[in-house]
Amino acid sequence: MKIEQIYTGCLAQGAYYIVSDGEAAIIDPLRETQPYIDRLKKDDVTLKYIFETHFHADFVSGHLDLSKKTDASIVYGPTAKPEFDAIIAEDNQVFKVGKIKIKVLHTPGHTIESSCFLLIDENGKQQALFSGDTLFLGDVGRPDLAQKAASMTQEELAGLLYDSLYQKILPLDDDITVYPAHGAGSACGKNMQKETADTLGNQKISNYALNQKDKKSFVKAVTEGLLPPPAYFGMNVAMNKKGYENFDHILAKGLHALSPKEFEETAELSGALILDVRNNEEFSKGFVPQAVNIGLNGDFAPWVGALIVDVNQPIALVTNEGEEEETVTRLSRVGFDHVLGYLKGGFESWKKSGKEIDRVNRISAAQFENEINIKDAKIIDVRKESEYEAEHLLDAFNKPLAYINEWSSTIEPSEHFYLHCAGGYRSMMAASILQARGYRNFTEIEGGFKAIAQTDLPTSDFVCMSKILK
Structure with missing residues (x-):
């Protein structure tokens, strides 16, 4: 038996490739299928099943293309209603792949069709749980993404998630390995660890969501501090459900x-x-x-x-x-x-070709220090709220890049402002969007807050971000 985690950092997404005795299964594949085809050919195995933990919101799965190229069946958990041929499994249904078994555990809460897949080896021992967006390392799936489709509040969905975790997952063996669909950086959770695999026993100790005294406290804990989901999420769900x-x-x-x-x-x-x-x-x-x-x-x-x-x-x-x-x-x-x-x-x-060229007015942090009177200048910090609360320039306004489509219209074009993020990546995104929309009376700061912090400009007292996120 072989289990390979195929982790894509920029999406913080984990797909899984499992082989046993000439047969293979793939869980939550990415859109491009050739890497999987290459693995199957190299291992000289037949892809039998493509397991989907749910209708993903943050990426488009490769399930349809992969199924067409390999004739493997797509498997969803109970209640899923895809608009293409797929096996809709029953709760606790078992699928054989070579000498191993994969058991479907219906775990609604993140979405209604959300399911985990429990791998049982040829000796009947529980080896791994592919937990999708139900259980992350350090967190659980946000319960607010499926409200419209489920006609339920996020609190009701969180209650379902509690039942799924405490009745289906916590009773499993402590030594099984948990393989989640996402890690730190994904918008599908709020407090994920940077690690991409862990034992269930360790998660029972370290994961705040698995240590709540009752359902009421669980619902409160997992629904607090949720930021609005990215607007494209619903469109990705539709593509995964309808086809592409x-x-x-x-x-x-x-x-x-x-x-x-x-x-x-x-x-x-x-x-x-x-x-x-x-x-x-x-x-x-x-x-x-x-x-x-x-x-x-x-x-x-x-x-x-x-x-x-x-x-x-x-x-x-x-x-x-x-x-x-x-x-x-x-x-x-x-x-x-x-x-x-x-x-x-x-x-x-x-x-x-001699065509027109545009530029952003960018200056160094040292230039910024030389020309600014911090009480008179307007400064926009486009980092996340948690980064801003950890430490920021005094009198700077926090306007996170993720919400630029909302706050850009509130800018007064005649009023000059300075723009920065942590290191320049996000502030240049913001600068380009603003210029494309006609705003030009601003200066972007090269190197962002990391560079600014090396100057003598006054900043707020530093607060550890781990305390802010708790």
């Missing part, structure tokens, strides 16, 4: 090279958003006018979903040469399938 276009077709369409003239015409005629995925340092030196910067070198796909929102938005790409396929792939993982092409030769070809 074949990934190979999406990739072929997106890898359409466009000359500077063709790129400009395509963007204008289609209303495409120009997405520049270079790092913030490169972008700051010059970019195609109206381009929005979301760097490929960070949490790219989740930020695309949070800031662009509409998965049907046409997109024209500016990338470094050689990064075109990776960019289209990572966009497709969160359902952004309408890439019309990319700028051939990257930004250098745009410059050489």
Whole structure:
């Protein structure tokens, strides 16, 4: 028997590849299927089942493409109603893969169809729990995402989650390994650990949600401090439930090279958003006018979903040469399938064509210190609220990047302001969005708060973020 965790850092997502005696199962696969096909071929095994823990909100699963390419059956837990052929398992139903068994545990709460999969080895011993978004390491799945579909409040869903955890999961053997669908950084929970696997026994000790005195205290604990879910989540759920276009077709369409003239015409005629995925340092030196910067070198796909929102938005790409396929792939993982092409030769070809170039007014932290009178200047800190509360410049306003679509309209265009995040990644995103919307009376600070903290500018007293998040 072999269990392989295939973890994708930028999505904080874990897929699982299981092999036993010539047969395989894959749990919660990513959109692109070729890596799985390659593993199956290398191991000379047949894919028998594709298990889906629930209808994912934060990424588009590869279940449909993988099933078509391998003839493997897709398996959901009870109550799931996909609009394609799938096995809808009964609670406690057992599926054989080679010499092992995989038992379905229906665990509603995060969503109504949410299920965990318990792996039992050939000797009948419980070995692993693939817990989906029901149980994370250090946390549990947020119970507010399925309210509309379930016609239930988040408190009612949290009550279901309590029953699922305390009746189905806590009685399991302490020494089984818990393999969750997500880790730290995912918006599907609020307090996840950075580790990606742990024993259930250790989680019984360390996970706050598994240590509540009763259902009432559990509901209160898991519903407190939930931030609004990213707006694209519902669209990803719909794609996972209804189906989507074949990934190979999406990739072929997106890898359409466009000359500077063709790129400009395509963007204008289609209303495409120009997405520049270079790092913030490169972008700051010059970019195609109206381009929005979301760097490929960070949490790219989740930020695309949070800031662009509409998965049907046409997109024209500016990338470094050689990064075109990776960019289209990572966009497709969160359902952004309408890439019309990319700028051939990257930004250098745009410059050489003599076309107009835009820039962001960026200064160093030292320059910022030299020119600012902190009581008179307006400063916008786009970090998360928890980061801001941990430590911030005195008199700075906290306006998290995730909500820029709401707060940008409140800016007074005639009033100059300074803009920063932690290190420059998020503030350049904010700067590009603001400039694309016509705001230009601001200065972005290179290096963000990390650089500012090295100056003599006054900051609030530091508070450990672990205390803020508790």
